[in-house]
Amino acid sequence: MSLPNPYQSYQNNSVQTASPGELTLMLYNGCLKFIQLSKQAIQHKNIQEKNTNCLKAQKIIQELMVTLNMDASVSGTLLPMYDYLNRRLIEANIQSNVEILDEVEGFVKELRDAWKEVIQINRRLQYGQGGRV
Template identity: 30%
Template sequence: MSQDIGRTYVTNAVRSATPGQLIIMLYDGLIRFATDSRDLLREGKPAADSINRCIRILTELNVCLRFEVAPEFCDRLSKLYEFYTVELSRAMHQHQPEIITNILPMIENLRDAWQTAEQQVGGKKDEGETPEGQ
């Protein structure tokens, strides 16, 4: 029952979120699963599921990029997402949690930048106006 309440809450939060808030939610999930992956690797446990969730989130973030609005910005973000994907895969295959430790601050900084941008924009909902075209 409490799982149903949690799912309903998340569903409602996603449905009522601005595009910028959705991006922030994706980053929050990415940070959570990357942290879980790092911790699992430290404990010598399989981290494939958590890392695959990270990679799916990165793929979604990449799909959200609007190259027609801000091509250079989107190109840079796309390359960062690719870098994070490679590093997460490398951490899993080499069983090196420190690789994730190294990229987590970068991901957190991006998340914080989106949070700042969202606050400055004031959260326009579905008007096609997201910070820097994402």
């Protein structure tokens, strides 16, 4: 009988108790992690690992695309941006191109940071000045 992995239990609990905004933030952070792993794999000439991590980053971008609330006006701007990022990840994977991954990483960081700011503002409005991410 094996003992449960405490880190895995913590991760599962974090996802299950997160708000939709926090889940989106987790997706952005996961995408950044897989982009970094892809870049490292390219540098180490590990094609399989590069492919696996690029595909994971693509899946996250695709998830962000399909979960957009198209009734929100910002979604009309985000959908083409996500589509662009997805296409660039495909190109980076095919070409093993770190520069393209750097470009995508920059956009994802900006989106993540903006999203984090939105969460902080919403928490301050909802709970007072103490809300932090």
